[in-house]
Amino acid sequence: MPDDISAYITHLTKGFSLQETAFSLFQAAVETELPAVLWRLPNTQHIQVLVSKKTQNTLPPLEGPTKGFAFHPFQVSETSPVKFLPADIYFCGKADEKIDVSATEFPERFWAHFQKRSQKQNAQSLQTWPQHPIGSVSAIQRDVFEQTVATAVNAMQAGCLEKVVLSRTKTLPLFEGFDLLQAFLQLTNLYPTAFVSLVAIPGIGTWLGATPEVLVQIDRHHVFRTVALAGTQPITEGLTPADAIWRQKEIEEQSLVQRYIISCFKHLRLRDYVEMGPRTIAAGNLLHLKTEYSAAMEEVGFPNLGTQMLELLHPTSAVGGMPKAAALKMINELEQHNRRYYSGFLGPVQIGQETNLFVNLRCAEVGKDTVTAYAGAGMTADSNPAKEWQETELKMQTVLRLFQASES
Template identity: 50%
Template structure:
């Protein structure tokens, strides 16, 4: 990634135009540019960044010295699924409605994009960047067999926990529109990190994630969470009753975060939880960990914790090495960007990276919906399959709106 200090404040309004977000998304797709739209949890302001660069691959991902942009990284980096950085050469927020160009954005490309935006998009519905990779689907029986094999391996003490996932392929509605998908997710998932990412040659993903991976806000407070355990949401979180299986699953994620802090010799942190939280149609157990970087001299904590955490025990397992090996040998398909991480870097609101959960990939005429479940010694293959079904509901409901 190039070294730069560009941020949202480093913009010029000389070529600013008043726009809604949808025309910017449509124009980016029509011009073959990478685009990311997002909205942070518990906020009303949506954002869109467009990259005018030819390359989107930072190696390795860094946070502290990055220009303002959007990071999009897979579960396991590979040639078809590289780490991506969508530099915010062009940026618009819902609050201002003005599209601004970064100071170092290439001027000819900026002018060309602005002219296309003024003329209006001719991009039809069902238009977005699609992946060059083939489609893989895992059968229900394969998933349940993998769960049974995982339980056996855990009882043989090969590992403590492993997270297994599966996908489901659905036909796309005829009148689907990418900007409208983003708007629907914002309306229906106020507590989640909502995003749409579309990159030439890589594809298009949409999701509403409940899980913070690494966050550093404008007050310089570092934040990460342990999120695990799943059950259908009730009318009140006070009515939630958690089984020992979910309690222990969540405790494993907590212990891993604490081990990461210990490896960095970090002792000054606050811990709140576990508590029950609602995410869409589901409830989870969550513990929050925070570090005030104004009081703790640890300027690289964000990047260091990102390196240690990903893939987290909430999407991989414990210990990480045997769990990851089990996933690669038994899951039966490529997760790609599912259970990777994504989010804005060095925005005015800070850096906020989330695990890519409750998500789907949009192909030309199909959607691939992804979900996973934490497997322990007490897991039942049918119940774990049902948990993944519950988790897929969020994206299924979005598609049903069209």
């Protein structure tokens, strides 16, 4: 490996587009069994990439100085541990920006594969990617899901809890010629306002997604942000967010998420925050209700507010329920699958002096020959099992529309 790594990389990527450079780094990492991630932040154009020598099983403080990418499950388990990918190699995907290599003694095999990729000008697609060691989860049939919803509704009508989010899965075979990187690129084009990501971690698996939901953000000015996002309805022809009419069920569901965030602020005794909303937003083929919260961390005297709120927020009532303990207990009793990293959270930490964590929604786990999508719906005492099934179908289409050739 040359002493001047930046000059070496510049030489290898001469004539590359920014996208080709990012994809080549990701491909070289996957081919040499190193953890890697591609992502594109909402309302931006550039694709970012990060490669690690190895993962860590704990998250650093969100306020810095450690840089990397967080990948956290819904519930931590032996098969779904916390993963943090240090930014050993990072490229922001912008013109005139160099690839940042912070690790010493990076594996020679990585540079060998990267050099091969540069010589092929990104001509070949990925043939393999990391698999989960226990394989794909079982698909949930409609009658089983609807019976589960009915059980939850009966419990809420009896006053056992206010809300619970129940999820299901759907598995399709991968069609011949499936291209993982092209699927990622399609998602970036289809959903410009979403956080689009492709995470590949040996021993954990490969996850592709386009999530609309912010969990915790800390910008370079040390402003903390989070959102309450709940309520769902499909976008129909001629319907705009300004024209949306919401049922009482969705309004109450959103209100529960708002109250939970405010309860977290109260727990920390934080009084000075800004609340904006709720308002209707479009996310792909769906409409949601969204309320935004922010606080200037230094001004309010909470320099570690992001880390503190993350501990309180996850899992939010938008993916678990209210009260939290009762909802999680019901999820563990009723759901027949392990959510793994669905409804966990993911995102860059202190990259570009900012932290952007998102709830891992509208996502799918890509196996060797199959893809498994996950989706959930918020249940209240007024929920209708058939409508909740349809809501999960709509949510799954965010990602599964890329795989519909699999069903033909």
